[in-house]
Amino acid sequence: MRVIAISNQKGGVGKTTTALNLAAELAALGKRVLLLDIDPQASATSGLGIEVPESASSPSLYEPLLGQADLMEKIIPSGREGLDIIPAETDLAGIEIELARSDTHLTRLRSLLQPLKDTPTHDYFILDCPPSLGVLMTAGLAAADGIIIPLQCEWLGLEGLAKIMYLVEQIRASGANPHLVIEGILMTMYDARTNLARQVVDEVRTHFPNEIYQTSIPRSIRFGEAPSFGLTIREHAPQTPAGESYASLAAEFLTRRETN
Amino acid sequence: MRVIAISNQKGGVGKTTTALNLAAELAALGKRVLLLDIDPQASATSGLGIEVPESASSPSLYEPLLGQADLMEKIIPSGREGLDIIPAETDLAGIEIELARSDTHLTRLRSLLQPLKDTPTHDYFILDCPPSLGVLMTAGLAAADGIIIPLQCEWLGLEGLAKIMYLVEQIRASGANPHLVIEGILMTMYDARTNLARQVVDEVRTHFPNEIYQTSIPRSIRFGEAPSFGLTIREHAPQTPAGESYASLAAEFLTRRETN
Numbered sequence: 001m002r003v004i005a006i007s008n009q010k011g012g013v014g015k016t017t018t019a020l021n022l023a024a025e026l027a028a029l030g031k032r033v034l035l036l037d038i039d040p041q042a043s044a045t046s047g048l049g050i051e052v053p054e055s056a057s058s059p060s061l062y063e064p065l066l067g068q069a070d071l072m073e074k075i076i077p078s079g080r081e082g083l084d085i086i087p088a089e090t091d092l093a094g095i096e097i098e099l100a101r102s103d104t105h106l107t108r109l110r111s112l113l114q115p116l117k118d119t120p121t122h123d124y125f126i127l128d129c130p131p132s133l134g135v136l137m138t139a140g141l142a143a144a145d146g147i148i149i150p151l152q153c154e155w156l157g158l159e160g161l162a163k164i165m166y167l168v169e170q171i172r173a174s175g176a177n178p179h180l181v182i183e184g185i186l187m188t189m190y191d192a193r194t195n196l197a198r199q200v201v202d203e204v205r206t207h208f209p210n211e212i213y214q215t216s217i218p219r220s221i222r223f224g225e226a227p228s229f230g231l232t233i234r235e236h237a238p239q240t241p242a243g244e245s246y247a248s249l250a251a252e253f254l255t256r257r258e259t260n
Numbered sequence: 261m262r263v264i265a266i267s268n269q270k271g272g273v274g275k276t277t278t279a280l281n282l283a284a285e286l287a288a289l290g291k292r293v294l295l296l297d298i299d300p301q302a303s304a305t306s307g308l309g310i311e312v313p314e315s316a317s318s319p320s321l322y323e324p325l326l327g328q329a330d331l332m333e334k335i336i337p338s339g340r341e342g343l344d345i346i347p348a349e350t351d352l353a354g355i356e357i358e359l360a361r362s363d364t365h366l367t368r369l370r371s372l373l374q375p376l377k378d379t380p381t382h383d384y385f386i387l388d389c390p391p392s393l394g395v396l397m398t399a400g401l402a403a404a405d406g407i408i409i410p411l412q413c414e415w416l417g418l419e420g421l422a423k424i425m426y427l428v429e430q431i432r433a434s435g436a437n438p439h440l441v442i443e444g445i446l447m448t449m450y451d452a453r454t455n456l457a458r459q460v461v462d463e464v465r466t467h468f469p470n471e472i473y474q475t476s477i478p479r480s481i482r483f484g485e486a487p488s489f490g491l492t493i494r495e496h497a498p499q500t501p502a503g504e505s506y507a508s509l510a511a512e513f514l515t516r517r518e519t520n
């Protein structure tokens with residue numbers, strides 16, 4: 001079982017779109033996948049059209065992170081074969097303050113996931129991280145085996161790359177997660193008609209030739225529409241370049257995994 | 261002197277683009293404006309091409325928020341007439357953890373800005389807030405007189421609107437800032453060619469007819485390019501619809517101010 005964090009502190013770069021579509025495509029390829037939504041905005045939960053069942057307790061990771069419930073109890077089906085989810089709720093925002101007051105905030109999520117590695121129920125855990133440099137985001141990096149960095153083909157996106165790379169270095173050096181690797185850098189919202197997009201991709205390919213995925217995700221309004229129907233991109237726009245883009249990412253991701 | 265927070269917990273919706281361009285346009289209309297970058301990503305600082313002078317201490321709000329320095333010492337010129345800035349640095353991320361441990365984290369920024377209202381040096385303070393539901397974002401809301409909510413014309417953007425409206429309600433009800441008003445909702449990245457954009461604008465106009473600005477900001481690659489040159493949109497693309505869009509927002513913002 002491998003834990004993959006989809007993370008970049010820059011906002012709106014396609015973290016949630018990547019987390020939910022990669023998770024769905026890995027499941028379509030026969031992997032058992034658990035999507036953990038650790039962003040209090042809960043976009044991954046609503047983007048998949050998940051109706052969270054009414055219950056007395058919080059459906060999110062809130063209680064497990066405070067040691068008040070078992071993580072496995074929070075797993076619910078996604079309606080897609082092979083894909084389960086632990087949803088998020090706005091109460092997760094409160095955890096940032098609660099956890100920040102404890103000295104173990106960095107490794108809390110890691111110690112929650114560690115025992116599940118011995119008797120794995122899933123092949124992959126995919127973490128959708130919030131945009132920030134706060135407690136939930138750093139806990140996600142500390143818990144992950146690998147990180148996928150979605151990167152918008154814009155200048156401000158490029159500036160953020162140095163920061164997330166530095167943060168990964170710090171997490172490794174701190175001893176919280178010495179073996180954290182960069183799974184890959186995914187270029188998102190790529191619009192081939194603009195010079196800016198080509199310049200940014202060239203820049204990333206020059207500096208990070210081994211990390212950048214060959215697959216880039218095209219800018220398409222279909223991605224903006226899909227969450228309003230609670231559908232993955234393949235469900236919403238099958239047989240289109242956008243609809244197939246995350247299937248080709250999943251294939252490339254698995255090929256890298258097998259050869260590394 | 262009025263403090264305006266540019267805030268929305270959803271990432272990548274145009275908060276920084278709005279903060280720096282609105283600040284520059286208000287200054288061009290003769291107002292004295294201070295832009296406070298309270299996002300550890302420091303996109304507003306780099307987007308204006310600000311070279312932060314080397315110095316022994318941190319140039320950001322870090323020390324003032326901990327009571328270790330005077331806010332006024334951190335003000336530096338932006339190179340544009342009437343526009344000053346307090347830059348951000350990644351060290352601000354550390355403040356989230358430090359402040360979260362104190363019971364006054366919500367009102368720390370407010371009490372820092374309050375005394376400046378009596379002997380104002382500027383007409384407007386514009387706060388560029390980080391994407392999150394964390395300490396710096398809520399402190400920004402508690403410190404503000406009014407909030408401008410940039411909203412992407414996408415489904416996931418619309419979902420975020422209910423959350424930020426609820427958060428404003430909570431900040432008012434908590435007593436931390438009972439008189440916080442919604443200055444306005446700004447539709448950003450508007451692409452008239454897509455149904456989705458028109459549907460989202462119609463939805464917002466129906467539910468918030470008084471808050472939505474008439475001015476909407478068009479989607480344009482020029483906005484992605486401008487920060488790479490450290491230029492405002494008017495400096496980078498004068499006499500274009502994109503280049504003029506924030507000038508018309510500034511005019512609408514001031515007209516509302518004068519009539520309310």
Ligand SMILES: Nc1ncnc2c1ncn2[C@@H]1O[C@H](COP(=O)(O)OP(=O)(O)OP(=O)(O)O)[C@@H](O)[C@H]1O
Nearest residue numbers: 011012013014015016017131219220223224271414
């Ligand atoms: N390839 C794409 N082309 C066009 N729009 C896209 C693409 N990928 C995502 N989007 C849209 O862009 C917006 C931002 O994407 P998303 O919410 O996945 O980013 P994020 O990094 O998770 O944001 P946050 O920082 O708020 O968590 C959404 O409205 C989404 O529908």
Ligand SMILES: Nc1ncnc2c1ncn2[C@@H]1O[C@H](COP(=O)(O)OP(=O)(O)OP(=O)(O)O)[C@@H](O)[C@H]1O
Nearest residue numbers: 011154271272273274275276277391479480483484
């Ligand atoms: N109207 C627009 N049209 C096209 N691109 C835009 C527009 N406004 C902003 N952008 C680009 O979209 C990206 C996100 O904008 P920006 O960084 O201002 O958003 P933000 O809400 O401040 O993000 P964060 O949540 O990370 O703070 C940037 O690359 C910016 O250049």
Ligand SMILES: [Mg+2]
Nearest residue numbers: 015016039043
């Ligand atoms: Mg997201």
Ligand SMILES: [Mg+2]
Nearest residue numbers: 275276299303
């Ligand atoms: Mg910003």
